[in-house]
Amino acid sequence: MQLRDARVLLTGASGGLGRELARQLAAAGARVLVAGRDAERLAALAATLGPDDASVRADLSRPEGIAAAVGAAREFGVNVLVNNAGIGGFGLFDRQDWRDVEQLLLTNLAVPMRLTHALLPTLKACPRAAVVNIGSTFGSLPFPGFAAYSAAKAGLRGFSQALRRELADTPVAVIHLAPRAIDTPLNSPAVNALNRALGNRLDTPESVARQVVAALAAEAGERHFGFPEKFFAWLNGLAPGLIDRGLAGKLPVVKRHATSHP
Numbered sequence: 001m002q003l004r005d006a007r008v009l010l011t012g013a014s015g016g017l018g019r020e021l022a023r024q025l026a027a028a029g030a031r032v033l034v035a036g037r038d039a040e041r042l043a044a045l046a047a048t049l050g051p052d053d054a055s056v057r058a059d060l061s062r063p064e065g066i067a068a069a070v071g072a073a074r075e076f077g078v079n080v081l082v083n084n085a086g087i088g089g090f091g092l093f094d095r096q097d098w099r100d101v102e103q104l105l106l107t108n109l110a111v112p113m114r115l116t117h118a119l120l121p122t123l124k125a126c127p128r129a130a131v132v133n134i135g136s137t138f139g140s141l142p143f144p145g146f147a148a149y150s151a152a153k154a155g156l157r158g159f160s161q162a163l164r165r166e167l168a169d170t171p172v173a174v175i176h177l178a179p180r181a182i183d184t185p186l187n188s189p190a191v192n193a194l195n196r197a198l199g200n201r202l203d204t205p206e207s208v209a210r211q212v213v214a215a216l217a218a219e220a221g222e223r224h225f226g227f228p229e230k231f232f233a234w235l236n237g238l239a240p241g242l243i244d245r246g247l248a249g250k251l252p253v254v255k256r257h258a259t260s261h262p
Contacts, residue, residue: 001080001130001173003217004029009073011060011115012085014041016184017134020209021084026050028213033076035060035069036085060085060111061103070118079126080216081119083112083156084134090191092258093147101148108152113159123172130173132216133160137180137224140233144247145194145254153178157222164221173219178233179208180226194257198250201226 008025012018013034022032026049034042034055042055056072059065073081089096089104116131123129138146139153160176167174181187181195183202195202203226211225224230236243 001128001217001219002029003213005128006030006080006130006216007077008032008080008082009035009069009076009078009119010082010084011035011069011112013045013055014038015084015186017182017205017208018084019045020205021082021212022046022049022053024206024209024213026053028217030080031076033072033078035072060115061106066111066114066118069115070122073119074122078119079123079129080132081116081123081130082132082134082212082216083115085111086134086186088186088188088191089149090145090188090194090258092145092255095259096148104148105152108149109155109159112156116163120172124167124170126171128171128173130175130216130219131160131163132175132177132212133157134212135160135176135178137178137226137229137233139178140224141229141236141243143254144251145258160222173221175215175220176222177212177215177220178222178224178230179203179211180224180229182208190257190260193260194254197253197257 008030010022010032013022014036022034025032032049032053034046035058036042037059039057046053046055056069058069086108133156135156136153138150139157142150157176160174164174181200181202183204215223224233
């Protein structure tokens with residue numbers, strides 16, 4: 001896709017990756033409609049992008065928020081939807097409050113599905129369009145301490161693959177991108193401590209945004225970011241028992257950090 005022809009609805013735009021995505025998309029020539037719940041931060045971000053960029057306040061967990069985002073997208077002439085909004089959820093599954101699990105599933109899976117569903121008629125009417133779903137390595141490499149999060153991200157990957165195949169005879173490309181851990185405020189102190197203990201590498205929002213923008217321009221169907229994580233994600237699909245045995249040795253570390261922070 002020629003990014004100078006892209007008019008993008010970007011959700012989760014006030015977060016660390018979202019802000020950087022907005023800036024890099026605008027720098028590549030796209031016009032960007034940033035969406036989220038903080039109207040002041042969104043308006044300030046849009047003002048730094050360009051005169052043709054805009055913002056919309058929308059709580060996408062509510063039907064009226066979906067309606068507000070879709071209405072603004074149609075007025076803006078959107079032909080690209082980037083489902084970037086998401087929340088984390090580190091903890092042992094049997095100790096997590098079910099309301100937190102429900103919110104995680106809603107935000108990370110149901111919201112992008114619902115927004116895509118509402119906007120698809122508009123996208124299908126465009127000469128060229130795209131849906132970009134920002135997933136996670138944990139969607140292909142489910143990890144202890146992240147059971148609900150991994151389930152949501154695996155669901156988003158499955159949704160992306162099925163929808164891409166369903167829309168193969170339309171102008172709409174469906175792109176699923178799976179970054180590894182990103183250094184943003186989304187990470188709780190417990191997650192940061194776990195990453196240090198396991199020696200996990202974290203990518204900057206800037207580097208991930210560059211890869212997302214490149215994938216959109218190339219209309220890549222699916223990409224995993226980061227090595228060796230993408231290798232282990234591939235291996236998990238081929239021989240999950242090997243990953244089971246490999247992660248068993250990390251389980252005491254995961255449990256220690258999952259229970260040592262509130």
